[in-house]
Amino acid sequence: MFRSLHMKLVLILLLLITSLMTVIGSFLISSVVQFYLDEFYQQMGDAFGEGNASFVADLRSAAVQEDGAERIQVILEANAGLLGINSGSRNYYILNGVTGEFITGSDEEGGKDLAVTPNILTAINGQVGDDSDITASYMDVAVPISPDGNSQNSYIIYILDNRQTVEKLNSELVMIIIEALIFGLVISVLLSFLLAKTMITPIERLTEGTERVAAGDFSHRIEVESGDEIGVLTNTFNHMANVLKETLEEVENERNKLGTLFLHMTDGVVAFSRDGSVIHYNPAAEMMLHRKLEGEKYEKIFGEAARFENLLALEQPAFVEAEQSVAGRSLELFLAPFSKDEAQGGVLVVIHDVTEQRKAEELRREFVANVSHELRTPLTNIRSYAETLAASPDLPPETAESFLEVILRESDRMTHIVQDLLTLSRFDYGRMELKFSWFPFGEAIDNVCRSMQMEAKRHGHKLEKSFVGTLPRVWGDRERLEQVMLNVLSNAVKYTPDGGEIRLTAGTEGESVWMEVTDNGIGIPEEDKDRIFERFYRVDKARSRESGGTGLGLSIAREIVMQHKGTIELVNRPGPGTTVRVTLPIGGKADGSL
Structure with a gap:
């Protein structure tokens, strides 16, 4: 009361x-x-x-x-x-x-x-x-x-x-005092109601306004009816509500930005409370860690990377960097405390998938090793034969001429390797300029078959060509596309044992044209099929070098086909041999783009 x-x-x-x-x-x-x-x-x-x-x-x-x-x-x-x-x-x-x-x-x-x-x-x-x-x-x-x-x-x-x-x-005085007291009490009650109306009504309005602000209604403004301290307080409250509204809108905007970033960022983020329980995480973190994170503990997820107590003891901006392997993926971890407050503190873990980087580093090392190996072999041969010629001026002319042919052949091989590397480099940096034009697709295939006809006869191969329907004109760089066809067909001729059968077919399918080269050779092992388009990768390295291959032809072919928005792939078919299929779009735009 x-x-x-x-x-x-x-x-x-x-x-x-x-x-x-x-x-x-x-x-x-x-x-x-x-x-x-x-x-x-x-x-x-x-x-x-x-x-x-x-x-x-x-x-x-x-x-x-x-x-x-x-x-x-x-x-x-x-x-x-x-x-x-x-x-x-x-x-x-x-x-x-x-x-x-x-x-x-x-x-x-x-x-x-x-x-x-x-x-x-x-x-x-x-x-x-x-x-x-x-x-x-x-x-x-x-x-x-x-x-x-x-x-x-x-x-x-x-x-x-x-x-x-x-x-x-005194009795009279007491009665007078009692009467005055009663009269005074009545007046005080009336005055208290008047005073209460003057003081309490604005306070009740402030209370109502506070409840509305607490409920999120910042638009309500309290009417100011006086210029006294309560009026000043009311004005201050209205100003505070307006400032609070603007501040919360800014905070909400920033929170939405951070929420969107947190939700869609490619890196995983996991936040832990001071007791090691998961309090926040984004979908990328669950995808990278291949597990549900709700209700999980730090020790179960990252316990092997760093001790949780040691992370809490770190002074900002210090952090711990670690690496963890999950489901064959390499994950780089950055672990740091995000607050020293006993109630709000905890540990934040940022997860970055570096699998592709590690693969790229491995490929780069392998690429450098392959380039070094490919160039070292012809250089060694050139130097050996050249030193022999320089040290033995009395060699028979036939021997000297044979040595010179080896030197020229190895030089051509080095030149071919360097040209292929330059071609791939231009593709990597977007500097390869293709000359687009309309040309008959069937005519380009005929040219490639004529170019390889003699080489096929030399190996005793039976080379057949067939078209399914009429082949249309296509929009592309004819010279580069013929290079792709020639590479696919020459591989079939080179790596099929003598006396084999090679069949080239082509046709249309919707808005695309396709070409397939099929041989009846020993085929490609399953473990090598996913890597034949990698640079310097060869299934039989010794045999490839004997035939003059560098392991770059299919890589270049894939880059050319990709520049034409097409595909080049192996086709799985029953029986021995290998089938390579090239698919290209037919039409193009007037400016040469696809």
Whole structure:
């Protein structure tokens, strides 16, 4: 109930009014009592003091008479107004000056039960007893009347006020204070409602605005109705909501960017909490690691790469680089802590697939080794024969001529290797310029067959050619495409045992033309079929060198066909031999592009 600010304001005002009226009432009552007390003793002082010596002298004169008590009583009755004597609250009593016993007075009944007070005792000792006590329920004065030191004729005039008037007045004051308190409480309640409306209504609006902001509604603006501190607070809140909206929009935009990048990036990313549990990952990470990552632990995934505790102890921007093999793929790992905060910290792992790079490095090393080997053999032969010719000038002419033929043949072989390497280099760097034009596809095949007819007869091969339907004109570089056809056909002639059969067929299929060269040789082993288009790769290296092959012909053929948006591939067919198929698109654009 009292958690409400309104009720707290009401309670505070009620406590304030009650406390104020209590203090005022206590002060008034105390002041009234003190006033009457001071007034009483002032009046008694004036009556029995030096300023009224005749009155005291009369009392002493009366005291020496035999009926002194009666005479004193007459004098007191005559001066009742001076002493403020009334039959209600204030009375006088005449006591024996030695024993303090009651003799006579204005209140006979009260005198019989009169108690001996400290002031009476003081008067018995011959002193005026006028000590006051604000806490007592009465006011009294005891004045000794002793003429000429004769204690036998001494009396005590005792004035006693029972404070009845003060009590009545205090009762009236209490009632007035209670009435004022009630009136004040009513006013305080009304004021509290007015104050609550002035203060609490803007606060309630601020609370409503805060709830809307917490729910994501930043468009709501609180109306400012005053220029006081609450109005300033309301303006500040509206400004804060606007700034918060802009900030959250920027954060959301950046988060969307990062989310998109995180989702579609090719590198894998996995984030772990401080206890080693997976908290974030992208699809690339699951694909690279070949496993589901949700709910996994660091030790199970990357435990062999680096200890998790050591990673958490790293100081940014330090990181650990490691490598891991998964399902035959080489993965490069970059592991680093992303925060030192106990609650938010953890480890981030970036995964980069370097399989192709490793393969490329291996191919580069193999390529360099192959080039070195291919060039070293003819260079060695050239040097050997040249040194022999230089060291033996008396060689027979026939031998010298044979040596020179070997030197020229090996030089041609080196030139052919270098030209093939330059051709592949131009393809790699996009510098090979093809001369596109329309040409008859069948005519180009005829030219290639005529070129290889004599070589086929020399090996005793039976070379057959057949077309399926009419071959159209195609758009391409005729010279380069004939180079491809010649390479495929010459391989069939070279690597088919003597007396074999080689069949060349061609036809159309939709918007493409195709050419197949089939032989009945020993074929290509299964483990070599995927690599025959690699550079310097040869199935039978010894036999290839004997026939003058470099292992680059099919690589060049593949590059030429790919530049024409076509394909060159091995065709799996039952029986011995090998079938190579070249497929090319027929049409092209006027600018020579496909």
